[in-house]
Amino acid sequence: MKITDYISVTIKKVFRKKSYVFSIFLIALSILVISLTDSLINSINIYFNNAAENNLSFRTLFVYDNSSRETSEVINELSSYEHVISVVQEKSFVTSTIINDEIKGNLDGQIMLYGINNDLLNSLVDGKKFDADSNYTKEIICPITFYPNSVVQYFKDETNNIIDGSNLLNKKLNLYFRNIDINEEYEVIGLYDSLYSSENICYTSFDNVLRLNNLDKTLIENHQYIVFVDKQENIQDLQLKLLDNNYYSNISGKKNNTSINKIASYGVTISIFTLIFAILIILFSDIKAIEEKRSYYANLKVLGYNNKNLLCFIIIENLLIFIFGFILSLILFIISLNIIKHAFRSILFLKKTPIIVNYKFFLILFIILLIISLLVGLCSGIKIKNINIIKSIKE
Amino acid sequence: MSCIEIKNVTKIYSKNNVHALNNISAKFEMNKFYVINGKSGSGKSTLIQILGILDKINNGDILINNKSVIEMNEQQISKLRMEKIGFIFQSFYLDNCLKAYENVMLPMLINKKINKSERKAKAIELLKQLGLEDRINHYPSELSGGEQQRVAIARALANNPDIILADEPTGNLDPENENIVLNILKNLSKNGKCIIMVTHSQSAINYADKVFFMEKGVLKDENN
Ligand SMILES: Nc1ncnc2c1ncn2[C@@H]1O[C@H](COP(=O)(O)OP(=O)(O)OP(=O)(O)O)[C@@H](O)[C@H]1O
Ligand SMILES: [Mg+2]
Numbered sequence: 273m274k275i276t277d278y279i280s281v282t283i284k285k286v287f288r289k290k291s292y293v294f295s296i297f298l299i300a301l302s303i304l305v306i307s308l309t310d311s312l313i314n315s316i317n318i319y320f321n322n323a324a325e326n327n328l329s330f331r332t333l334f335v336y337d338n339s340s341r342e343t344s345e346v347i348n349e350l351s352s353y354e355h356v357i358s359v360v361q362e363k364s365f366v367t368s369t370i371i372n373d374e375i376k377g378n379l380d381g382q383i384m385l386y387g388i389n390n391d392l393l394n395s396l397v398d399g400k401k402f403d404a405d406s407n408y409t410k411e412i413i414c415p416i417t418f419y420p421n422s423v424v425q426y427f428k429d430e431t432n433n434i435i436d437g438s439n440l441l442n443k444k445l446n447l448y449f450r451n452i453d454i455n456e457e458y459e460v461i462g463l464y465d466s467l468y469s470s471e472n473i474c475y476t477s478f479d480n481v482l483r484l485n486n487l488d489k490t491l492i493e494n495h496q497y498i499v500f501v502d503k504q505e506n507i508q509d510l511q512l513k514l515l516d517n518n519y520y521s522n523i524s525g526k527k528n529n530t531s532i533n534k535i536a537s538y539g540v541t542i543s544i545f546t547l548i549f550a551i552l553i554i555l556f557s558d559i560k561a562i563e564e565k566r567s568y569y570a571n572l573k574v575l576g577y578n579n580k581n582l583l584c585f586i587i588i589e590n591l592l593i594f595i596f597g598f599i600l601s602l603i604l605f606i607i608s609l610n611i612i613k614h615a616f617r618s619i620l621f622l623k624k625t626p627i628i629v630n631y632k633f634f635l636i637l638f639i640i641l642l643i644i645s646l647l648v649g650l651c652s653g654i655k656i657k658n659i660n661i662i663k664s665i666k667e
Numbered sequence: 668m669s670c671i672e673i674k675n676v677t678k679i680y681s682k683n684n685v686h687a688l689n690n691i692s693a694k695f696e697m698n699k700f701y702v703i704n705g706k707s708g709s710g711k712s713t714l715i716q717i718l719g720i721l722d723k724i725n726n727g728d729i730l731i732n733n734k735s736v737i738e739m740n741e742q743q744i745s746k747l748r749m750e751k752i753g754f755i756f757q758s759f760y761l762d763n764c765l766k767a768y769e770n771v772m773l774p775m776l777i778n779k780k781i782n783k784s785e786r787k788a789k790a791i792e793l794l795k796q797l798g799l800e801d802r803i804n805h806y807p808s809e810l811s812g813g814e815q816q817r818v819a820i821a822r823a824l825a826n827n828p829d830i831i832l833a834d835e836p837t838g839n840l841d842p843e844n845e846n847i848v849l850n851i852l853k854n855l856s857k858n859g860k861c862i863i864m865v866t867h868s869q870s871a872i873n874y875a876d877k878v879f880f881m882e883k884g885v886l887k888d889e890n891n
Binding site: 273274277281284285288289567568571572573574575576577578579580581661662665666 | 716719721722741742745746748749750752754756758760762764765769773774776777778783822826
């Protein structure tokens with residue numbers, strides 16, 4: 273008997289019998305859950321990484337120079353390091369409080385105003401740019417989300433009270449600089465992705481902040497510089513190199529990974545359970561099939577089929593059910609991805625991150641389940657070897 | 668020449684220590700229609716199963732075409748069954764997921780002597796011979812009992828076996844269909860096959876070339 277014969281008979285049976293179709297659906301469904309979970313977790317991870325990458329505060333180093341050299345000399349030297357995109361002196365930030373009540377809402381009002389180079393500033397936001405030539409401007413870029421308390425971390429407790437920064441776009445913030453006792457109005461001209469921020473940081477032009485700091489007579493010169501790094505992954509390298517040259521540095525913001533790890537661990541748990549579920553389905557549908565079809569197999573033996581023929585039938589049936597289930601899961605996967613994309617278009621991370629399809633994962637899943645269904649088929653085939661034809665045919 | 672012969676066969680069901688067949692011997696020849704008659708529980712089905720090597724015996728010998736099957740392995744027995752023996756049962760045991768002609772094709776799949784291209788035509792030809800030309804593409808659930816039994820007969824004939832073993836093939840049929848099936852079997856025997864049919868129905872006796880009586884595991888000739 274040829275393989276094609278086994279396949280053609282089995283295909284006929286598989287599509288004409290409800291219980292087979294049901295098994296195919298269950299297998300497809302569980303593979304779908306596993307693969308969807310995997311790609312959503314991947315996407316979320318990538319989104320969070322991108323978000324952190326976009327957030328300048330995670331690429332900001334405070335560097336201390338204890339050589340007491342000229343400011344411009346140090347800035348030049350620091351700028352020459354690889355991966356450094358911009359260096360400003362410590363005077364580049366100032367604390368202030370928002371005082372327009374209608375905007376403040378639930379906020380404690382504290383914001384950090386960072387002065388950075390206009391080019392860098394422009395790289396942070398889409399939309400309206402700072403005028404690269406103007407160095408005196410009262411325009412600022414704000415985070416998409418303001419945290420109620422300036423030291424609250426994302427995903428912790430007060431997520432409900434987060435202020436949507438997009439309401440502030442094109443509005444004027446009335447800022448109070450406590451140290452110098454001055455009020456100034458700033459127009460919010462852009463927003464940046466502020467996920468993970470532990471402080472409410474706004475950016476404005478460096479010269480603007482310098483002007484404010486120069487008004488503060490209490491400020492002591494302390495040889496601290498702010499270094500902006502091109503990529504998060506390069507920070508550690510840079511820190512080591514700086515240390516070699518006697519610069520001590522601190523990173524400004526640190527990513528809080530616990531919530532992501534939590535999501536990832538949920539995902540892994542879901543995946544493992546569904547995988548076990550899928551395996552159980554394969555096992556169960558097979559055992560059930562053998563029990564149900566003992567009489568069918570006995571009948572085949574009556575017709576002259578030998579144990580090897582039956583083993584082939586069982587294995588091919590298993591494989592086909594699994595393969596059809598797998599193909600169906602791929603189709604369902606693609607459909608559900610599109611549904612998710614369209615239905616949840618407004619969700620932040622789907623807007624910015626394409627859902628990642630991990631084909632390697634599919635391949636691994638395919639191989640694991642293939643081996644399992646082969647093994648299961650083999651076991652059932654061996655089991656069927658010893659059936660009592662007469663007893664079984666009457667079942 | 669006998670196509671199937673049993674010598675001093677004893678079958679004991681160890682579970683309840685029933686001597687279903689008690690030291691029986693018989694020869695069956697081609698071209699003949701044998702009917703084995705007997706009361707319920709007399710061992711008729713057991714005999715059919717033993718003749719078809721579906722079960723093991725405790726004692727004696729079974730010869731098919733003068734070759735003993737006792738020492739054969741599973742593969743050899745399966746091949747013998749595929750080539751030489753067709754079974755018909757009271758229940759038809761058709762595959763409900765396969766159409767009539769596909770059911771008939773099922774035994775041909777393991778027969779290397781039948782080309783793939785011939786199978787379907789052959790199955791349809793068999794169904795036609797049994798008066799089922801309009802039922803070729805029907806599923807078993809769409810057929811009457813008599814029609815299903817005829818499909819089962821066509822399937823039993825698929826590999827053109829010498830011997831047809833039938834266990835109460837008309838047990839589920841009305842008198843009209845019973846006659847149709849008996850006529851088919853009779854014709855088959857006329858065309859050279861060895862038909863061995865067990866039944867407790869008396870009407871089948873009229874068709875038989877030779878009648879045996881089964882009583883408490885002992886096979887008796889119509890003469891004694
Ligand atoms: N698998 C079995 N295990 C134990 N005893 C069995 C088994 N099969 C049959 N028997 C016994 O063997 C004896 C013969 O059974 P068999 O089925 O051959 O009778 P039968 O002549 O075909 O009866 P019927 O006309 O009712 O079909 C009976 O007493 C039956 O109880
Ligand atoms: Mg019986």
